[in-house]
Amino acid sequence: MQDKAAYIKSMFSAIAGRYDLLNRLLSLRQDTAWRNFAISKCDIEPEGLVLDAATGTGEMAKLLMRQNNDCTVVGIDFCPAMLDRARAKLQTAIDSNTFHFIQGDVLRLPFADNTFDCATIGFALRNVVSIADAFHEMARVVKPGGRVVSLELTQPSSRPIRTVHHIYMWRCMQLVGTLVSGNREAYRYLPRSIAELIPPQEVKRLMERVGLQGVEFHRLYFGVATVHAGTKTQYDGQG
Numbered sequence: 660m661q662d663k664a665a666y667i668k669s670m671f672s673a674i675a676g677r678y679d680l681l682n683r684l685l686s687l688r689q690d691t692a693w694r695n696f697a698i699s700k701c702d703i704e705p706e707g708l709v710l711d712a713a714t715g716t717g718e719m720a721k722l723l724m725r726q727n728n729d730c731t732v733v734g735i736d737f738c739p740a741m742l743d744r745a746r747a748k749l750q751t752a753i754d755s756n757t758f759h760f761i762q763g764d765v766l767r768l769p770f771a772d773n774t775f776d777c778a779t780i781g782f783a784l785r786n787v788v789s790i791a792d793a794f795h796e797m798a799r800v801v802k803p804g805g806r807v808v809s810l811e812l813t814q815p816s817s818r819p820i821r822t823v824h825h826i827y828m829w830r831c832m833q834l835v836g837t838l839v840s841g842n843r844e845a846y847r848y849l850p851r852s853i854a855e856l857i858p859p860q861e862v863k864r865l866m867e868r869v870g871l872q873g874v875e876f877h878r879l880y881f882g883v884a885t886v887h888a889g890t891k892t893q894y895d896g897q898g
């Protein structure tokens with residue numbers, strides 16, 4: 660378990676400089692639309708306080724602030740190189756200082772229960788050691804009535820499209836990722852992690868198990884990405 664965390668941290672350290680570019684290229688420039696769709700499920704109140712778990716280079720945090728310009732965003736990630744990119748990017752991209760980037764573990768969030776109005780996690784369910792623990796922590800720190808929203812790369816459900824997607828993942832993604840990042844292993848890991856991720860129905864069940872209600876999921880672009888969203892009720896943090 661610990662090995663996976665160390666592996667993930669060192670992989671993202673190695674590709675931090677090219678991460679945003681590759682995100683754009685490999686999603687065929689759809690990543691921003693997917694993130695904006697996820698943010699539309701956050702129902703953020705004016706002056707809301709939002710947690711972006713596994714924030715990486717802060718792309719989700721940036722769009723959260725653009726769509727809700729009076730909210731405050733706290734991004735947390737355990738990879739310092741990704742956070743350095745996030746800080747540098749948001750200092751120039753966002754005309755306010757209501758964002759904070761903190762180094763820390765999503766599986767042990769350093770925040771009190773019921774702190775945030777909403778918590779997001781983008782493209783990171785595949786990377787955490789325990790999806791259940793990540794949702795447990797996100798649900799714990801969100802206030803009752805607050806939303807927990809995930810965006811993740813997934814596999815299309817339709818068989819023919821899945822076949823095309825499979826070829827795209829194992830040929831194009833791997834080739835372009837390796838050439839642009841110079842890191843072959845990272846872009847072998849990417850398709851493997853998508854293929855190994857539990858299906859959306861199971862993600863939904865995990866969210867429900869930590870006390871989130873009304874959990875819905877939306878498959879985007881034939882299911883190559885999926886957004887899950889649920890609302891915290893009177894969860895007591897013990898589940």
Ligand SMILES: C[S@@+](CC[C@H](N)C(=O)[O-])C[C@H]1O[C@@H](n2cnc3c(N)ncnc32)[C@H](O)[C@@H]1O
Pocket residue numbers: 664667668671712713714715716717718719735736737738741763764765766780781782783786787788
């Ligand atoms: C694919 S990137 C996603 C970054 C960003 N959320 C986005 O939307 O582009 C995955 C991120 O998850 C982070 N990560 C994985 N496990 C983590 C954990 N347990 N605690 C904190 N960060 C974690 C990695 O360091 C990496 O920055």
